[in-house]
Each structure stands twice: as C-alpha cells, then as structure tokens.
Amino acid sequence: MLKGIIPYTHHLLKTSIQEGDIVIDATCGNGNDTLLLASIVGETGHVYAFDIQEQAITTTKALLAEHNYKHVTYIQDSHANLNTYVPIEQKGKIGGVVFNLGYLPRSDKQIITTSESTIPAIKIALDYVEKGHLVILVIYYGHEGGTAEKDAVLSFTKNLDQKQYNVLQYQFINQKNHPPFIIAIEKR
Numbered sequence: 001m002l003k004g005i006i007p008y009t010h011h012l013l014k015t016s017i018q019e020g021d022i023v024i025d026a027t028c029g030n031g032n033d034t035l036l037l038a039s040i041v042g043e044t045g046h047v048y049a050f051d052i053q054e055q056a057i058t059t060t061k062a063l064l065a066e067h068n069y070k071h072v073t074y075i076q077d078s079h080a081n082l083n084t085y086v087p088i089e090q091k092g093k094i095g096g097v098v099f100n101l102g103y104l105p106r107s108d109k110q111i112i113t114t115s116e117s118t119i120p121a122i123k124i125a126l127d128y129v130e131k132g133h134l135v136i137l138v139i140y141y142g143h144e145g146g147t148a149e150k151d152a153v154l155s156f157t158k159n160l161d162q163k164q165y166n167v168l169q170y171q172f173i174n175q176k177n178h179p180p181f182i183i184a185i186e187k188r
C-alpha cells in the first residue's frame with residue numbers, strides 16, 4: 001500500500017507538474033527522472049537536465065532519443081550554476097525540480113553530490129519554482145560523504161520558513177542500512 005521511494009517521487013512529480021511546464025532534473029544520472037519529466041510535460045513543455053559527468057549526459061541523451069523526445073536541454077555543469085542556463089524569465093514559473101543526491105549507479109562512487117553545491121542549488125531551485133509547486137530531494141546517503149550531505153540538507157530544509165514553504169520528509173524508518181528518503185518542499 002505504501003509507495004516505495006522512487007514510485008512516491010514519481011507520484012509527487014506527477015502532482016507538481018503538468019503538460020506544457022518547464023521543469024528541471026538537477027542530477028540526471030542515468031536519465032530515469034528526465035524521461036518521466038519529458039513524458040509529463042510533453043512537446044509543449046521543456047526539461048533542463050543537469051549533471052557534472054559526461055557519462056550521465058550521454059546515457060540520458062541516448063535514453064531520451066530512444067523515446068524520440070527532443071524537448072530537453074542537456075547541461076554538463078553543476079546544478080549550482082542553474083541560473084546561468086535557465087532563463088531569468090523562468091524565475092517563479094518552473095513547474096517542478098528534482099534532485100537525486102548520491103553517486104551515479106554503476107559508476108565511480110567517488111563522484112558524489114556534496115552540500116557545498118547542493119545547498120546553493122536548492123536555494124536557486126526554490127527561487128525558480130512556481131508557488132504551489134515542488135522541489136523534490138531524493139537523498140541517498142549510505143556512501144562515504146553521504147551522511148555529511150544528508151545532515152546539511154536536513155538542517156537547511158528544517159529551517160525553511162513555514163510561512164513560505166511546506167517541507168515533507170518521507171522515509172521508511174524501520175529499514176536497515178541507510179534507506180534513502182525524500183524531502184519534498186512545496187513553495188507556498
């Protein structure tokens with residue numbers, strides 16, 4: 001009955017985002033979320049897909065090409081530079097943003113997201129997202145360096161002003177071995 005972390009993330013994305021929206025995948029990795037976003041927004045919408053690794057951008061491009069989706073901009077750079085690529089006119093109009101924190105599955109475990117860029121990127125994402133829409137963080141933290149990022153992200157999000165944001169934590173608290181969890185931030 002309870003949705004797992006990925007199905008619940010996708011449920012939240014479908015709740016936040018509509019056809020025609022402009023949206024952001026802040027960590028495209030193997031492209032699974034980018035694919036979902038592209039299918040929800042359709043050709044009248046647009047997806048910005050960020051990742052620092054060439055391999056992630058190549059894999060995501062190939063996956064989206066398989067589905068013949070062309071309404072995606074691929075950016076091999078840090079999500080902390082999001083405002084360099086997403087036009088300023090989109091500030092306050094983005095339908096939803098998703099971050100998957102951690103390392104690229106089946107790849108170099110040393111290349112991880114870190115709070116030094118994740119926190120500034122979340123702040124920019126919160127500026128860009130439309131009121132009533134979501135910035136979703138899926139937090140994997142079982143790897144080396146993961147706990148420091150998790151703690152920084154929790155501390156930052158717990159202290160967001162409740163008059164401006166609703167912040168939800170979704171987690172299976174009886175699972176062993178660092179189960180991933182979701183922080184969903186709704187801009188009010």
Ligand SMILES: C[S@@+](CC[C@H](N)C(=O)[O-])C[C@H]1O[C@@H](n2cnc3c(N)ncnc32)[C@H](O)[C@@H]1O
Nearest residue numbers: 027028029030032051052078079100103104113
């Ligand atoms: C957990 S994986 C993403 C999984 C992806 N959503 C999927 O469906 O496969 C995290 C990704 O974040 C990327 N990354 C690390 N630091 C980054 C940064 N500063 N900006 C953008 N991407 C970053 C990594 O290269 C990695 O591909």
